[in-house]
Amino acid sequence: MNDAERTSIREFISRHAGDAAIDDEEDLFATGRVNSLFAVQLVMWVERTFGTPIEGADLDFANIRSVSAIAAFIDRKNAAVPRSA
Amino acid sequence: MKRVGVVGAGTMGIGVSEVFAARAYDVVLVDVADRALERARSEIARNARMMPLLRPGIPHPEPDEVVGRVRFTTDLTELKTAGYVVENVTERWETKRDLYPRLDELCPDGVVFGVNTSAIPITRVAALTHRPGAVVGTHFMNPAPLKPTVEVIRGFHTSDDTVARTTGLLASAGKDAVVVRDSPGFVTNRVMMLTVNEAVFLLHEGVATAGDIDRLFRECFGHSMGPLATADLIGLDTVLLSLEVLYDNLNEPKYRPCTLLRQMVDAGLLGRKTGRGFHPYETTT
Numbered sequence: 001m002n003d004a005e006r007t008s009i010r011e012f013i014s015r016h017a018g019d020a021a022i023d024d025e026e027d028l029f030a031t032g033r034v035n036s037l038f039a040v041q042l043v044m045w046v047e048r049t050f051g052t053p054i055e056g057a058d059l060d061f062a063n064i065r066s067v068s069a070i071a072a073f074i075d076r077k078n079a080a081v082p083r084s085a
Numbered sequence: 086m087k088r089v090g091v092v093g094a095g096t097m098g099i100g101v102s103e104v105f106a107a108r109a110y111d112v113v114l115v116d117v118a119d120r121a122l123e124r125a126r127s128e129i130a131r132n133a134r135m136m137p138l139l140r141p142g143i144p145h146p147e148p149d150e151v152v153g154r155v156r157f158t159t160d161l162t163e164l165k166t167a168g169y170v171v172e173n174v175t176e177r178w179e180t181k182r183d184l185y186p187r188l189d190e191l192c193p194d195g196v197v198f199g200v201n202t203s204a205i206p207i208t209r210v211a212a213l214t215h216r217p218g219a220v221v222g223t224h225f226m227n228p229a230p231l232k233p234t235v236e237v238i239r240g241f242h243t244s245d246d247t248v249a250r251t252t253g254l255l256a257s258a259g260k261d262a263v264v265v266r267d268s269p270g271f272v273t274n275r276v277m278m279l280t281v282n283e284a285v286f287l288l289h290e291g292v293a294t295a296g297d298i299d300r301l302f303r304e305c306f307g308h309s310m311g312p313l314a315t316a317d318l319i320g321l322d323t324v325l326l327s328l329e330v331l332y333d334n335l336n337e338p339k340y341r342p343c344t345l346l347r348q349m350v351d352a353g354l355l356g357r358k359t360g361r362g363f364h365p366y367e368t369t370t
Contacts, residue, residue: 015365016364016365016366018294018296018297018299018300019296032303032304035309035310035314036139037228037318039135039138039139040131040132040135040138040139041366041367043135043138044131044367045367055134056137059134059135059137059138060138060141061138061141
């Protein structure tokens, strides 16, 4: 994942967390920065923005709990199924 | 009784349909608008897909299975075969006044009508029918599939049997019930709508930002969501209508809606369902 993509994740979350500065490692749900309903919006946004479906066993807070976790999840998925150029 | 009728495919009707369909009930979901039914279909599918995320560790039916148990229709007469009807139409007296006599005529005696309203007195709704003993308040919370408890309201004439059938049905769908007596707004919204309205006044007066108002409730009071985010979740149109119902029924000036709330509704900023209210949201359908 490139820096621009990582920044877009950070910005999306910040926009929904009162424009707060978000640390990449921060557990968004544990700190109460966002509520669990935001998880649904986050999943939908990641799917739409990165073209990466999050389904079945992947629908787990572990994959979306921080900026870094989301980036790592997308990288993992792209490595498994390379995106067509 | 394995068939539940749901009237009104707004936010609550969608959630209530999913609650019953996920527990293997056949659901007939009726709305006057095809568009609302299309939205309902995609939202039920999306919500069912997200349940493993939101309620991990327990089995969930496949989204297709949940959607497949719901019959989406604009034909009210399809409710004839339902054993229990939950009504979730717009929070307007005129809408309910037109609907209930028709439901009363359509549905066999003995079918219970659960009124899923935020504030309208159950006794008043029951008086629109010839079965006031079989009309009860079923105030589901939003999002219905995630909230464990329903506020059940006993109208003046509601029978013990109706209350027992209601709490039994809810239990079979995984919901607890707290039974209260009838009053405009019941327990929850007598308090909640005042709180939301006062928070809107604070925002309007520039005392604090929307983010800070909600943050104080989350971080100081331990609420999972602040009053303005709650209003966004309920829908600002519904909050306004509920305040108007409380104002009209209790004749209490303290329920006067803040002009900012009215203006936001006029401007189409209805909260989560339109992508913007006091906070921004992603539109998900």
